[in-house]
Amino acid sequence: MSFRHEDGLASLSLSGAWTLGEAARLSRALDGLNLGAARRLRIDAGGLERVDTAGAVLLQRLNSRFGTGVAVEWRALRPEHQTLIDYVSGCDAASAAPPGSGNGLLRFVAHLGWLVLFAAREGRRFIAFIGRVVEAFARIAISPRRLRFTSVVFHMEQTGLNALPIVGLISFLIGVVMAYQGADQLKQFGAEVFVVNLVGVSVLRELGILLTAIVVAGRSGSAFTAQIGSMKVNEEVDAIRTLGLDPVEVLVVPRVLALILTLPLLAFFADIMGLLGGALMAWVTLDITPFMFFQRLHEAVSVSSFLVGLVKAPVFAALIAMVGCYEGLRVKRDAESVGRLTTRSVVQSIFLVIVADALFSIFFSALGI
Incomplete structure (x- = not known):
């Protein structure tokens, strides 16, 4: 990863594997970035070789950190990497939603439906278990020595x-x-x-x-x-x-x-x-x-x-x-x-x-x- 800063434009070139094993080192390097007075940030992702979920989290946080007040421009980002970053961004947005949001009646109906499905699934499993017990009793009735x-x-x-x-x-x-x-x-x-x-x-x-x-x-x-x-x-x-x-x-x-x-x-x-x-x-x-x-x-x-x-x-x-x-x-x-x-x-x-x-x-x- 290399960083340049000139005439109000900051350029960041990403390379190598952004994976869980490198996450700690990359996180420290990103924390040390300082754009100064630059109002534009160009991120060149052409050198990225592999990106897993941990690397996508770092890239998403990089985008969120400088996305306010600075124009961020991504270049040569592979579609599969973009998909993973979008997925991580969606998970963060879902987890940030307030717990009490949404219609209370709909939440109650959804919870009631879940309880009905859970009871039906448990009832089916218990009935299947009763069948196994009856089968075992039948084997013993045929052969009492068991x-x-x-x-x-x-x-x-x-x-x-x-x-x-x-x-x-x-x-x-x-x-x-x-x-x-x-x-x-x-x-x-x-x-x-x-x-x-x-x-x-x-x-x-x-x-x-x-x-x-x-x-x-x-x-x-x-x-x-x-x-x-x-x-x-x-x-x-x-x-x-x-x-x-x-x-x-x-x-x-x-x-x-x-x-x-x-x-x-x-x-x-x-x-x-x-x-x-x-x-x-x-x-x-x-x-x-x-x-x-x-x-x-x-x-x-x-x-x-x-x-x-x-x-x-x-x-x-x-x-x-x-x-x-x-x-x-x-x-x-x-x-x-x-x-x-x-x-x-x-x-x-x-x-x-x-x-x-x-x-x-x-x-x-x-x-x-």
Whole structure:
């Protein structure tokens, strides 16, 4: 690069490779240019051999630096170099735009459209993952020896037996709250005895299984994502593939099967604890003895109400386990991805459980159950 200055005209001849490797040296040389009183700048780019994005940024900044108050004239600039400079200039202009520019309604509609497309893409991928899980179950049904029974038992202990204390405590307290609040309201009408109906129907049909599924989603669903995600970070999933094994069959199927088997048992335990909590509060606040409570419960609640709650359990379990494993297999090779997708798996699991519960309610209402 050479620079001349004479009679109000400054001439700059560019040569060589303007690439990333030379960017620091060229930037220092450009910073040292001083046009003085020159009102015209002629830039001869005929000697340029190669220009990459870094070099185009320097050329664009050169043009911007002397473009105000000085007539800049480019000579022998190759079309491909001009295209790259124009592209860099356009990127700078886009990044300089104020963040709040544009129509707010259009931005909202664009963002809403992006969310719809994102949800559709994620839904398609999750459905494809469900298909892979069903295919793995079909292979195991044809050849049961492929099932890792030890892994299933281990996950049944982790998701079922170890979850009994927290599930039982929450269900017991919910039964207490339901009985206390129901009694407080029914006293106004002299219908305190119907608190048994309130506790029985709400716990057996909805609250028992729903609260159990939410607790399991936060406890076991997140654990599935974190466990498989950590294996992805440590490249253990790639090692499984290298051994010729299917990660879905090795990692996903035992977890899904274990949760499908244990969630109905947890829901049954939650129902019992919820009814015990309601019976205790009814005894304390309404003087309804436990014998009277369960006698009234037998008259007020049918077996179908109990079965309605249990029927939902396998479906909720499959949704929670598959969402947790799906997000775990999507983890990238960094710790930040593990935390982000673990949080996402809990949110998605709870959302899908509530949606499924609403669909079950509509279905059973249509059947008159």
